[in-house]
Amino acid sequence: MSTPDRESYTVGWICAVQTEYVAAQCFLDERHGKPESVHTNDNNHYTLGRIAGHNVVIAILPSGEYGISSATAVIKDMLHTFPNIRIGLMVGIGGGATTPKHDIRLGDIVVGAPRDGNGGVLQYDFGKMNQTLDQNEGQNQDQGQSFQCTGFLNQPPPILRTALAGLASRHEIDGHELDKAISDVLDRKPKLRKKYRRPDPSCDRLYKSEVIHSSKDEGCLATCGDDQSKLVSRPERSEEEEEGNNPAIHYGLIASANQLMKNAIIRDRLAKENNILCFEMEAAGLMNQFPCLVIRGICDYSDSHKNKEWQGYAAMAAAAYAKDLLCEVVPAKVAAERKITEVPGVLSSIERNVNEMRTNVQDTSDDVKSIARKMKSEKIDRWLSAPDPSTNYHKGLERRHEGSGTWFLKSKQFDEWRTSQKSSLLWLHGIPGCGKTILSSTIIERLESDPACQPLLYFYFDFTDTGKQTLENMLRVLISQLHHKLRDPSVQLESLYSSCADGRQQPTCRSLCETLSRMVEQAKEVWIILDALDECRTRGGSSTEGLLPWMSGILNSKQNIHLLTTSRLENDIKSEIENFTRIGSTEANHTAWPPDHIIPIQSSxxxxxxxxxxxxxxxxxxxxxxxxxxxxxxxxxxxxxxxxxxxxxxxxxxxxxxxxxxxxxxxxxxxxxxxxPATLDETYARILRGIPQEHKQSAMRILQFLTYSARPLAIEEAIDAIAVDTEGDEYFNPKYRMPDRDEILCYCSSLVVAVSVEKDWRIGGGTYTELQLAHFSVKEYLTSDRLDNDINRHFQEIVAKGSIATVCLAYLLHLDHDVSTDELRNAYPLAQYCAQYWTDFATFAETKDDRLRIFIRKFFRGSHENPYRNCYSLYRPDDDGRDSFIHPYRSQPAPPLYYASLGGLLDPVKDLLDHGADVNAQAQNGTHCNALQAASAKGHEKITKLLLDHGADVNAQTKVASYYGSALRAASTEGHEGITKLLLDHGADVNAQTKGRGYDSALQAASAEGHAGITELLLNHGADVNARTPDEFELYSGALQAASNHGRERIIELLLNHGADVNAQGGFHGSALQAASVKGYERIVELLLNHGADVNAKGGYNGNALQAASVKGCERIIELLLNHGADVNAKCGFHGSALQAASVKGYERIVELLLNHGAGVNAQGGYYGNALQAASFSDHERIVELLLSHGADINAVGGLYDSALHAASRNGHSGVVNLLVSRGAYDPDNSDDSSESDADAKRRVSPAAEERSNSQSKRQRLEFTE
Incomplete structure (x- = not known):
């Protein structure tokens, strides 16, 4: 038939994908020829025809393009070529949002109709995305997202709304014949029947929101199954409901965005909050410029269970409804409507919108990536749990006066240290009280303002804070600071996080040292300030355990580090610094030590x-x-x-x-x-002598607490501590609290200070006032033998700790209230402290303090009373209090014998046993199963023997998993060799398989934790060196694998010498070689290979050793494995291949190394299908470029995202998208092969990867939600 001129077309019909385009054409009453001409810049493809007297233009988005901006661009070109168009239809497929209010099924139709004052379409990614964090492990991280939708768009034009109302009325009265109309089309065009007919209703499965589809290459039936526990229960529609109403039609709000909705949790939230019926990707690009109606056939449920089975029928249903709607519209009325092009400024507005939307897409993409990076960074911060040194820094600045430290900042030594082209050291030492910490803060402030001295890292060792007294915590702080100051995300830190089971394990001090070293190498040059080395408790030892050896190691490494430290002139510090600077000066032109790098802070x-x-x-x-x-x-x-x-x-x-x-x-x-007085000692003695007699008891108590406590006291805690009366009948009465809390400093002026402290942001932030000793020299004096005799007796450790324990118990015994823990904490500020620390003090003093023993006996014998229950609901000492805030109130805690044994209280244990305590009582609410296990875990050998002598079952285990499983495993894990021998001598089963978390036998635990003596002891007592874990989901299978994963070289040799099978398979890590490779232990990898480890053994999560090393980024181990014959193209594991693992992690040099060793660039398999998709998913643009230059198939299909282009676009990586498109990437979903379904597509994921993916909920190894 001849084609009418372009001015004759009044209806514009937009399709997004080929399936929709095919369906639309099938409902034309007559088909016209191609347009004779189109506008110069028109890139659309058109089908022209006639429906119910209307001349209709059907257009499709370009292949591979979808979303709001693409739809807007199609409209812009259409209006240039067909300027007489008056109304529009957006017809196609979408994802349903079933709610209790709306029973939406696959094949149903959703029409975007005005409801509740909105226009029918909501642009939800135009709103704000408020990011919150759910810190409970195991929660889907998307549950922490909240969308505020602000983009309600224009409603359809009146002519379409009127037609819609009329059609809906007719359907309600007489029903409709849409299903028959579809059947008629398929009878005329039988070739379309396979793809476009209605699927069997049994294929309509709505999975529960928490069920995630884990394989892109198989249908849901194969991957997710039809287990009713996974499915939302829905009654079948009755015949009455079906008659004349099949498919069902729903009218309401459609949500439109620039990205595909595949998250059921966000879907449910948006649907509930905004009454949304359907999700799609194009309509928001039309509504404000193109007066149209949006019609969607439902092909899926907007979740991870995407399938193409219903797409054909859903497209047909939407097109059939669109034709029915046009039949309701009188053509003459359409002709009377104003041309869209006559709306003032519409074309320029559309043009502007196209550009703005493209900008918005890029901005949104950048925002999403930024939020994702921030979320991951915050998650790593929580895992690192680094103490906050900024409190010390600010305190130093507050105490500084103007001009302080100028003598040093202007010195030649500081200038040379700061600007040296090689590693440099300055050590400032001085007498107590000479202002070293204030000077450190002054130096940090100066360097912070100097862009040339970045990144700057700093840490303050602090005698008042146990969290700031070790090398390990210093490393955590420096790593955290450097992570936030590096321009690019730290691959090394993310690798450490991944290697620790995605944050479910804590790193070793050794791994922290190695990670910081690699991060410094990435930064190229760093400046580090360490204050008060003398207040570090872990100064000596190895370079991965002691501060001073660590300093020696980094300064004599190849990294450029400027290290400035302060301390007193302690002999070990002086000797070590002089020694390693002497070593450094002999290194060939690397380390530059100024001749005066050791600076005494003298009075002059x-x-x-x-x-x-x-x-x-x-x-x-x-x-x-x-x-x-x-x-x-x-x-x-x-x-x-x-x-x-x-x-x-x-x-x-x-x-x-x-x-x-x-x-x-x-x-x-x-x-x-x-x-x-001439000295500080004389000064402190005079202050103590000057305390009035009526204040002396309170002053001594405050000083005792602050001298011997593990942490300072909050001022409210200190007030309650001095209000306790341990001599009278009423131990505590709130009316005896000081009325003016600030006056507490009057008791011991100059010795104590009140400091404003910021609360940890992890528990809500804010500030509180803390009472601290005024200076380290105060604590040193009070614990010395230089005090006056009448003062000295208060500060003898056994007396002071006994006094503190008695105060704590007296306070706890007052808490005879049946209230919640929150109420207790609020009403009694000292309660948490007493519950947490009383046993620490009592263990030290109970044998010498008769009054303390009376209080302990009274406390334990009242185990069924409120004070006992309140104490152990406030703080559970068997898990360091971690569970006290998660499960804050327990009706009945573990029995007294359990807690007395746990705390090492020998006399109370004897007393309880003498009074009939059940030695084998199960601790139902305890972390350990009984008293014997608790004592064994904590290293209380005398109590362990006492319990055994009273008949404790040496092999008792709980019915449910406890932390250790058995007493023998507890002692073996914690390194208590004497107790291990004692238990074995009393008949402990050396090969018992325990139910505890982490390890499955005593030998595995001792091997992993590095206790060589215990490992040998267990082997000599008959431990099976090759015992394997029966549960494939356990972390380790055997002692050798556990030792290899923890870097225990000496123990590995011991196990091998006792016949350990170097190729034993099983567990998460598969083999010992893989376990060592994923942690980067090069010497252990070499040791295992030399003992015959199979370099190509397959199994475990990472498949083989080469893939494990590629996940970790260990280039030298990869070279070692390849030199020993590792198959570079082995297909196994979650990532499918070593190349895919290195590509997704972003290790460019390793990708190149593997390619140079023959890695197949197009090898298929694994979670991401191929290396190119893996790199595209993770936004590693340079690796994408590298893979393409080595011949990667840019349109290879398979894996989680189908293609590299999908992986990049769905995760907002616009740079990678542009690169791929420029190299010829296209969208496989819009290919010409319309007959192929997912089930027919030739896509493969390795069986191992599929199996791992399907079991991810049990393993809890991965979070698939990106």
Whole structure:
């Protein structure tokens, strides 16, 4: 038939994909020829024809393109070529959102109709995405996302709304014949029947939201099954419902976005909050410029269970409805409508919108990537749990006076250290109280402002905070700081996180050292400030355990590190620094030590600072010396006296200034100045002697707590501590609390300070006031033998700890209230502290303190009373309190014998046993199964023997998994060799398979934890060196695999010498060789290979050793494995191949290495199908380029995302998308082969990868939601 001129077409019909385009053409009453001409810049493909008297233009989006911006571009070109179009239809397929309110099934139709004041289409990615974090492990991370949808778009034009209302009325009265219309089309065109007919209703499966489809290459029936427990229960539609109403038609809100909705959890949330019926990807690009109606046939449920089985029928259903709708519209009425092109500014608006949308798409893509990076970074931060050194930094700045530290910042040594082209060291040492920490903060502030000295890392060792006293925590802080300061994400840190079971395990100190070293190598140059080395508890040992050897290692490595440290002049620090700087100076032109890299902070250097500090304090209004402001000669006298005697000690000067505040007239001032103590010791002795008798008990108690506690006290805790009466009948009464909390400093002025501290952001943030000893020298003095006799007795460790324990127990015994733990914490601030620490103090003192024993006995014998229950609901000592906040209230805690044994309280254990305690009682709410296991885990050998002598079952295990499973495994895990021998001598089953978490036997536990003596002891007692884990989902299978994964070289040799099978298979890691390779232990890999390890053995999550090493990024191990004959193209494991593993992780050099060794660039298999898709998914553009240059098939099909282009586009990686498109990538979903379904497509995932994916919910190894 001849084609009418272009001016004759009044209806525009838009299709997104080929299936929709085919369906639309089938419902034309007559088909016209091609348009004689089109606009110069029109890139659309058109089919022209007639429906119900309307001349209709049907257009399709370009192959491989979809989304809002593409739809808008199609409209723009259509209106240039067909300027007389008056109305539009967007007809095709979409994803349904079934809710209790809307029973939407596959094959149904959703029409975008105005509801609740909105226009029928909601653009949900135009809203704001508020990112929150669900910190509970195992939760789908998308549950932490909340969308605020603000983009309600224009409603359809009145002419279409009127037709819609009329059609809906007719359908309600008489039903419809859409299904018959589809059948008639298929009878006329039988070739379409296979793809476009209605599938069997049994194929309509709605999976529960938490069920994730784990394989893209198989249908849901094969992959997810039809287990009713996975499916949403829905009654079948009755024949009455079906008659004249098949498919069902729903009217309401359609949600449109630029990305495919594949997340059931977000789908449900949006559907519930906004009453959404359907999700699609194009309509929002039309509604504000193109007056149209959106019609969607439902082909899936907008979740991960995408399938093409229903797409053909859904497209037919939507097209059939669209034709029915046009039959309701009188052509003359359409002709009377205004041309869309006549709407003022519409074409320019569409043009502008196309450009804006493309910009918005890029911005949204960037935002999504930024949010994803931030979420991952925050997750790693929570896992690292690094203490916050900024509190020390700010405290130092607050105590600094103007000009402090200038002598050092202007020094030649500092300048040379800062600007050296090679590694450099400065060590500043000085006497107690000379201002080292203040100087550190001054240096950090100076370097922070210098762009040339970045990245800057810093850490303060702190005697008041146990979290800031070890090498391990220092490493955590430096790694966290460097991670946030690097321009690119730290692949090394992410690799460490992955190797620790995605954060479900903690890294070793050794692995932290190695990770920091590699991160420093990535940064190329770093500046590190470490304050107060003398306050570190782990100074000696190996380079992965001790601070000083670690310093030696990094300074004599090939990395460029500028390290500045401060400390007292301690012998071990002096000796070690002199030694390793001597070694460094012999290294060939690497380490540059200035001749004066060791700088004593002498009084002559800091005299100006101290003088300025004294003058500032004397003349400061709020210093307490303002009474002398009208007597400048007296102020000068004070200054001269203090300056003359300070001798380089800020701390000494501060204490004298505090004492002078009490001088109310000149005579007492003169007398005090004439009798100033010469040293800090004399100063502290005078302060203690000056405490009034009525304040002495409270002062001693505060000082005892602060001297021997593991942490400072919150000021509210300290107030309650001094209000406790351990001598009377009423141990505590809130009315005896101090009315003015700030006056607590009056008890021991100058020895104690109140500090404002920021709460950990992980528990809500905010600030609180903390009571601390004023200086490390205060604690040193109080624990020395230099105190006066009457003071000394209070601070003998056994006396002080006994006193603290008694106060804690007296306070706990007062808590005879049946209330929640939150109420207890709020009403009794000291309760949490007492519950957590009382046994630590009591264990030390219980044998020498009779009164303490009375309190302990009273506490344990009241195990059925509130104080006992409240204590162990506030804090569970068997899991370090982790569960106390998750399960805060338990009706009945574990029995007293369990907690007494756990805490190492020998006399109470004897007392409880003598009074009939059941030695084998199960600790139902305990982490360990009984008292014997608790004592064995904590290393209490005397209690262990006592329990065994009273008949404790040495092989008892719980019915459910406890932390260790058995007493023998507990002792073996924790390294208690004496207890291990004791248990074995009492008949412990050396080969018992335990139900505890982590390890499955005593030998496996000892081997993994590095306890060589215990490992040998167990072997000598008959431990099966080749015992294997029966459960394939366990982390390790056998002791050798566990030892290899933890880097225990000596133990590996021991196990091999005792006949360990080097090729034993099983467990998550598959083999010992794979377990060592994934952690990067090169020497162990070599050791195993030399003992005959099969380099190509397959099994485990990573498939083989080569893939494991590629996941870790261990280039030298990869070379070692390849040199030993590793098959570079082996197909196995989650990633399918080593090349795919390296590609998804972003290791460019390893990808190149594998390719150079013959890795098949187009090898198929694994979770991502091929290496190109893996690299595209992870946004590694340079690797994509590298793979393409080696012949990667840019349109290869398979894997999670079908193709590399899909992987990049669906994750918002626009750079990779542009690269792929420029090289010829296209969308396989829009290919010409319309007859092939997913089930027919020749796509393969390795069986191992498929099996691993299907079992991911049990393993909890991966989070598939990106």
């Amino acid at each position: 250097l800091i005299s100006d600072d101290i003088n300025a500090y004294i003058r500032m304090r004397v003349r400061q209004e709020e210093s307490g010396l303002k009474r002398w402001r009208s007597h400048p000669e007296i102020q000068s006298e004070i200054e001269a006296c203090l300056i003359g005697k300070a001798n380089g000690m800020f701390r000494w000067a501060a204490c004298q200034l505090d004492a002078l505040k009490n001088c109310l007239e000149y005579r007492s001032l003169q007398k005090t100045l004439q009798s100033l």
